[in-house]
Amino acid sequence: MNQKPLTLKILDVISLLLLLTAAYLAVFVAPTERVMGDVQRVFYFHIGTAWVALVGFVFTAGLSVVYLVTKDLKWDRIQVAAIEVSVVFFLITIILGSIWARPAWNTWWTWDPRLTTAAVTELIYIAYFMLRQGIDDPNKRARFGAVYALIGGLSAPITFFAIRLFRTIHPVVIAGSNAAAEGNFSMSDDMLQAFFFALFAFTVIFIDLFWNRIRLGEAQEKVEEMKLKAAY
Amino acid sequence: MVKRSGRRTTVSAQPSGSFVKAIGAIVWKDLRAEFRSWELVSAMLVFSLLVILIFNFALELDVKTRQSVTAGVLWSTFAFAGTLGLNRSMSIEKDRGCLDGLLLAPVDRSVIYFGKFISNLAFMLIVEAIVLPVYSILYNTNLFQPGLMLVILLGSIGYTAVGTLLAAMSMQTRTRDILLPILLFPVAFAVLLAAVKASGGFLDGAEFSEIAFPINLLITYDVVFIATSFMVFDTIVEE
Amino acid sequence: MITTRKLVKRFGLKTVLRGVDFDVQPGEFVALLGPNGAGKTTFLRILSSLSRPSLGEVNIAGFKLPGEAAQVRARLGVVSHLPLLYGDLTAEENLRFYARMYGITDYELRITEVLEMVGLEHRRRDLVRTYSRGMQQRLAIGRAVLHDPQIMLFDEPYTGLDQDASSMLDVVLKTVAAQGRTVVMTSHDLARAEELATRFDILSRGIIAASATRRQLKKTNLLSFYKQALAG
Numbered sequence: 001m002n003q004k005p006l007t008l009k010i011l012d013v014i015s016l017l018l019l020l021t022a023a024y025l026a027v028f029v030a031p032t033e034r035v036m037g038d039v040q041r042v043f044y045f046h047i048g049t050a051w052v053a054l055v056g057f058v059f060t061a062g063l064s065v066v067y068l069v070t071k072d073l074k075w076d077r078i079q080v081a082a083i084e085v086s087v088v089f090f091l092i093t094i095i096l097g098s099i100w101a102r103p104a105w106n107t108w109w110t111w112d113p114r115l116t117t118a119a120v121t122e123l124i125y126i127a128y129f130m131l132r133q134g135i136d137d138p139n140k141r142a143r144f145g146a147v148y149a150l151i152g153g154l155s156a157p158i159t160f161f162a163i164r165l166f167r168t169i170h171p172v173v174i175a176g177s178n179a180a181a182e183g184n185f186s187m188s189d190d191m192l193q194a195f196f197f198a199l200f201a202f203t204v205i206f207i208d209l210f211w212n213r214i215r216l217g218e219a220q221e222k223v224e225e226m227k228l229k230a231a232y
Numbered sequence: 233m234v235k236r237s238g239r240r241t242t243v244s245a246q247p248s249g250s251f252v253k254a255i256g257a258i259v260w261k262d263l264r265a266e267f268r269s270w271e272l273v274s275a276m277l278v279f280s281l282l283v284i285l286i287f288n289f290a291l292e293l294d295v296k297t298r299q300s301v302t303a304g305v306l307w308s309t310f311a312f313a314g315t316l317g318l319n320r321s322m323s324i325e326k327d328r329g330c331l332d333g334l335l336l337a338p339v340d341r342s343v344i345y346f347g348k349f350i351s352n353l354a355f356m357l358i359v360e361a362i363v364l365p366v367y368s369i370l371y372n373t374n375l376f377q378p379g380l381m382l383v384i385l386l387g388s389i390g391y392t393a394v395g396t397l398l399a400a401m402s403m404q405t406r407t408r409d410i411l412l413p414i415l416l417f418p419v420a421f422a423v424l425l426a427a428v429k430a431s432g433g434f435l436d437g438a439e440f441s442e443i444a445f446p447i448n449l450l451i452t453y454d455v456v457f458i459a460t461s462f463m464v465f466d467t468i469v470e471e
Numbered sequence: 472m473i474t475t476r477k478l479v480k481r482f483g484l485k486t487v488l489r490g491v492d493f494d495v496q497p498g499e500f501v502a503l504l505g506p507n508g509a510g511k512t513t514f515l516r517i518l519s520s521l522s523r524p525s526l527g528e529v530n531i532a533g534f535k536l537p538g539e540a541a542q543v544r545a546r547l548g549v550v551s552h553l554p555l556l557y558g559d560l561t562a563e564e565n566l567r568f569y570a571r572m573y574g575i576t577d578y579e580l581r582i583t584e585v586l587e588m589v590g591l592e593h594r595r596r597d598l599v600r601t602y603s604r605g606m607q608q609r610l611a612i613g614r615a616v617l618h619d620p621q622i623m624l625f626d627e628p629y630t631g632l633d634q635d636a637s638s639m640l641d642v643v644l645k646t647v648a649a650q651g652r653t654v655v656m657t658s659h660d661l662a663r664a665e666e667l668a669t670r671f672d673i674l675s676r677g678i679i680a681a682s683a684t685r686r687q688l689k690k691t692n693l694l695s696f697y698k699q700a701l702a703g
Binding site: 136137138139224225228 | 482483484485
Binding site for chain 2: 516519520521522523541542544545547549551553554555556557558559560564568569571572573574598614
């Protein structure tokens with residue numbers, strides 16, 4: 001079994017440090033928001049994880065194409081890792097969003113289009129794992145997984161556009177043309193700093209977890225191989 | 233009695249004419265079998281009516297509220313009945329190994345996709361064509377507007393385009409038909425959302441500018457998914 | 472007519488075919504024998520273009536698989552133990568469907584011819600789901616010869632047939648073979664194979680363990696040849 005490469009070990013440490021720093025910035029350094037108060041601080045991590053998860057999902061659609069073209073199972077392992085980590089990050093996004101929603105909108109959840117779409121996207125990727133569960137042959141599993149991830153990846157942006165059909169109460173923080181949205185706030189410089197740092201931190205953390213997950217997949221494959229050899 | 237067969241017949245490998253003919257053959261085969269047994273359409277129809285009945289009692293609507301949810305109820309019904317049809321249509325190929333029979337023919341794999349897509353669409357439209365008047369009668373509303381029919385067509389096309397591909401996949405897994413709704417609904421969510429919005433718009437007599445966006449979305453969805461599905465179809469039927 | 476070189480087929484980490492070299496001359500009738508799990512069905516599926524080899528070459532009628540699969544399919548007739556027929560269609564409708572799929576023009580005459588050959592002309596308007604298993608198998612052979620293929624592949628065609636049905640199938644198979652086609656048939660039934668085939672190949676543990684023509688087999692009988700090949 002390969003030793004963990006030094007780069008990865010260093011990355012693990014850096015990721016942990018970044019996480020702690022981002023938390024510090026969000027909780028202590030950023031100013032308290034005027035209207036919502038301290039709960040708004042959740043926003044930094046919420047956006048951090050959301051951004052990274054969504055990029056992860058788009059990335060996996062690209063991975064699908066690569067696998068279908070090369071048929072190299074290595075890409076399938078990478079895709080599984082990417083989707084798994086993205087699913088977890090997006091779940092964190094949804095939970096943090098929920099925590100923020102309670103004091104801001106007085107409810108844990110609302111069937112507001114953006115949230116509904118988030119739930120739907122998350123379900124696409126959970127369905128991905130259920131699909132893989134039902135297939136024994138590794139090549140078939142990889143092919144079917146890649147196709148579904150591609151279809152899912154294509155449908156997600158269309159679903160997001162579909163939300164424009166409905167009024168939204170979800171805050172539009174970056175350019176908001178939807179006048180009916182509530183909960184908007186504009187960010188001060190200190191806030192922007194914490195915000196961008198959180199984005200950066202989560203990108204690094206994602207890469208770290210993603211890399212570790214790929215190695216885990218490789219280790220699992222090795223175990224399967226050894227089991228088979230032992231059986232003979 | 234033994235007969236020596238002379239080579240009087242011709243077999244063409246891939247001239248463009250036979251692409252369309254082969255699709256036609258698949259569609260004809262599905263329709264012919266269905267028009268004999270009516271198993272598929274009758275099941276979808278009865279199921280649709282039951283769903284409408286359940287919605288009726290579950291939602292306990294007065295006349296006003298009912299109008300605003302008609303689009304939603306209709307599309308939920310179509311989505312559920314659609315899954316039944318897709319599952320059944322694909323399992324006919326899976327039983328008795330008929331899918332192999334299709335794969336052995338010297339035609340492009342996308343022929344199988346288009347053939348099944350068109351027959352599935354035909355069945356869905358037949359069911360919708362019956363549900364619309366029934367709903368109109370039950371709830372004393374007029375659902376026969378050309379705008380609404382257009383939306384139903386576009387929405388059904390999108391739903392069936394992805395559904396055919398995903399049904400072909402789920403049929404080959406251990407969990408088979410149970411898996412189809414899990415795979416299909418999240419992906420079809422966009423088409424259902426747009427269809428409901430557009431349908432509601434037509435029923436309420438909204439301005440065309442309001443309905444234009446969901447219709448565009450439907451058309452986009454249809455194009456993207458028909459194209460993608462037929463391109464990846466052969467990777468999921470070949471071994 | 473049919474050639475495979477070093478054909479390997481893997482399903483994930485499991486190797487089913489380990490380098491099969493197989494040669495069939497035009498007009499030969501090869502019985503492919505072997506124990507359960509030897510890979511006979513897998514091998515036949517590769518020859519019929521339904522499955523792709525992991526490694527190795529396959530040449531049929533001068534065309535390569537999987538690259539020139541469409542040309543190969545036009546020259547192949549395949550009968551498996553599943554009938555590949557639609558229960559809700561009549562016999563003639565089934566044949567019409569396949570005639571169209573194979574691009575056969577003026578198929579009505581051909582359909583009648585085929586139905587007569589398999590002895591089912593009198594029941595052409597009956598739904599296939601009313602047919603007995605034996606009749607379905609005969610119709611399946613009819614479907615397979617419809618486009619007058621040079622090569623025929625039979626995978627355990629006698630499965631599930633009673634004595635009468637098997638005898639009728641014998642007649643049809645002999646007719647088909649007598650028409651100058653190249654045939655490969657897998658079977659468990661050594662007695663039947665002995666009657667029909669001109670050559671006997673034994674597939675064991677993923678390779679062709681032994682091969683003998685009918686002439687070479689005059690002294691020994693098939694059963695002892697078979698047992699010897701498996702032991703070795």
